[in-house]
Amino acid sequence: MTMQHVSVPADAGIDSLSMRALSFARNPLFTGDVPVLHGPNPYRRMLVPDALAEVDFTRPLGAGDWPTHRSLAAHRLLGTFYEAETVLLPEQGLTGLRGDFDAFYGEELRRLREGTLSDLERFAFGCLSDEVDVSGTCTTDVLEAYFQHVTTESEQGESPALNAIAAARRPEVAADTYLVQLALDGLTEASAMSRNLAGAYGPEQSALFKIFIDEFGYGVYETKHTTIFAKMLRSRAMATHVHAYWNFYLSGPLATNNYYYYLSRDHAKFFRYAGAVTYAEAVFAPAFVKMIKTYREIFGDDVDLHYCDEHAHIDEHHGRITRDQVLLALAERHGPGVVPELMRGIAEARLIGGWFEEDTAAQIRWADDIPHHRELGAAAEHAGEPQYVVRTAESPFGTRSHDREAVLVLERGEADLVTSATGEPERLVRGDAVLIPAGRVYGVSAVSPECRYLLHDTARP
Ligand SMILES: [Fe+2]
Ligand SMILES: [Fe+2]
Numbered sequence: 163m164t165m166q167h168v169s170v171p172a173d174a175g176i177d178s179l180s181m182r183a184l185s186f187a188r189n190p191l192f193t194g195d196v197p198v199l200h201g202p203n204p205y206r207r208m209l210v211p212d213a214l215a216e217v218d219f220t221r222p223l224g225a226g227d228w229p230t231h232r233s234l235a236a237h238r239l240l241g242t243f244y245e246a247e248t249v250l251l252p253e254q255g256l257t258g259l260r261g262d263f264d265a266f267y268g269e270e271l272r273r274l275r276e277g278t279l280s281d282l283e284r285f286a287f288g289c290l291s292d293e294v295d296v297s298g299t300c301t302t303d304v305l306e307a308y309f310q311h312v313t314t315e316s317e318q319g320e321s322p323a324l325n326a327i328a329a330a331r332r333p334e335v336a337a338d339t340y341l342v343q344l345a346l347d348g349l350t351e352a353s354a355m356s357r358n359l360a361g362a363y364g365p366e367q368s369a370l371f372k373i374f375i376d377e378f379g380y381g382v383y384e385t386k387h388t389t390i391f392a393k394m395l396r397s398r399a400m401a402t403h404v405h406a407y408w409n410f411y412l413s414g415p416l417a418t419n420n421y422y423y424y425l426s427r428d429h430a431k432f433f434r435y436a437g438a439v440t441y442a443e444a445v446f447a448p449a450f451v452k453m454i455k456t457y458r459e460i461f462g463d464d465v466d467l468h469y470c471d472e473h474a475h476i477d478e479h480h481g482r483i484t485r486d487q488v489l490l491a492l493a494e495r496h497g498p499g500v501v502p503e504l505m506r507g508i509a510e511a512r513l514i515g516g517w518f519e520e521d522t523a524a525q526i527r528w529a530d531d532i533p534h535h536r537e538l539g540a541a542a543e544h545a546g547e548p549q550y551v552v553r554t555a556e557s558p559f560g561t562r563s564h565d566r567e568a569v570l571v572l573e574r575g576e577a578d579l580v581t582s583a584t585g586e587p588e589r590l591v592r593g594d595a596v597l598i599p600a601g602r603v604y605g606v607s608a609v610s611p612e613c614r615y616l617l618h619d620t621a622r623p
Contacts, residue, residue, distance in 0.1 A: 180219040182278040187211040194558030202403040204250035205266035210560040225293040228517045229601030231563045237416035243275045244423035294509045300501035302493040317448040322523035324456045333460045335585035336526040342407040343415040348391035352377035354422035369487035390469045397466035409561045410583040414521025433500045437507020440489040444481035450474040528602045529581035539595035542569045545621030553608045561605035571595045575613030580605040
């Protein structure tokens with residue numbers, strides 16, 4: 163046996179988050195597979211280590227960074243860390259997957275996660291403290307008035323994502339893209355909430371538990387919210403396993419899902435969690451009413467919306483319980499000292515919910531109009547040295563985005579440009595160019611045995 167001497171770079175301390183992130187992502191569980199969708203194996207999810215290696219982890223995400231590639235890469239990693247703290251078993255059983263189960267939950271990856279998680283959270287969510295400012299007098303009355311204000315605003319406001327679906331040239335594909343984003347939480351619903359059930363905190367604990375058991379169908383698997391979510395996917399002929407659509411989750415939805423885990427993991431953030439979950443439960447009901455309207459217009463009776471009907475109904479109830487028996491009850495019991503944190507949770511949940519919507523809307527618009535982006539790509543000016551990418555028919559499929567606008571030019575072979583999980587990919591032949599707006603997610607799979615493309619920067623901010 164030979165010993166390898168590894169020299170540790172001088173900046174190891176500063177940049178060790180990036181090294182730890184990469185050692186995790188380079189585990190064979192996370193290096194991807196040829197098919198565009200992930201198979202029924204909850205332990206494998208493509209973390210695109212090559213693209214992750216580009217991420218500068220020394221500079222935390224800023225408030226305006228949510229649609230960047232840095233954010234996508236970090237939130238994919240963070241989401242994987244959080245889900246590794248939950249129990250995931252494949253529906254078809256573990257036969258043939260025992261090795262992956264052992265690796266996913268095993269000591270090597272667990273130690274890497276434990277040594278990375280707090281730094282990664284600071285990288286991903288540190289910006290919230292700059293973005294949300296809670297100051298002034300914080301009484302229960304102020305809290306109640308603020309809550310009333312933001313929930314009315316949400317109820318009366320429009321959904322950018324649903325508007326983008328309605329305006330799309332292919333509304334079915336756009337509607338599927340929205341379902342994909344919901345699947346991230348929909349297939350593992352209320353997992354973060356479960357972390358706030360233990361302990362002893364009085365009647366508010368029982369109120370939260372009441373909501374939790376509703377999410378779990380009162381112990382009846384057929385009525386569990388994840389089960390009826392899967393029914394909705396099935397009615398669209400979509401896959402229902404965790405996480406078939408991993409490659410298509412956007413950074414806004416990933417950040418939203420991760421946010422609730424972030425608050426639930428650390429009970430110092432319990433009051434923020436209480437604010438955030440109350441906001442979420444209160445805005446779900448009217449949001450699902452709008453979704454039902456949009457989906458009925460597109461699909462008529464050809465989609466199973468039991469999941470949306472259930473939430474339009476039960477979240478009205480959950481909105482009331484969380485407001486009266488969790489949010490306001492905690493403020494009364496624990497006094498003005500906790501009110502700023504309750505308010506902060508509401509404000510952050512509102513902010514991040516906005517990222518979910520904006521990101522999904524932007525992806526729908528771009529995936530729906532590739533012909534226009536071909537024209538823009540052909541006309542765009544290039545700056546600096548391009549990056550060369552070679553892919554073969556055996557290359558694992560992964561998606562990514564770029565922090566800045568880029569132009570992809572196919573130089574050799576033929577390839578498919580994939581921008582949505584259920585739409586037809588765009589065939590690219592030699593000389594074809596496509597402009598990829600900053601933050602938009604795409605993947606390329608070679609159609610010929612090998613293809614080569616260039617990525618140019620357009621020098622636009
Ligand atoms: Fe639910
Ligand atoms: Fe609910």
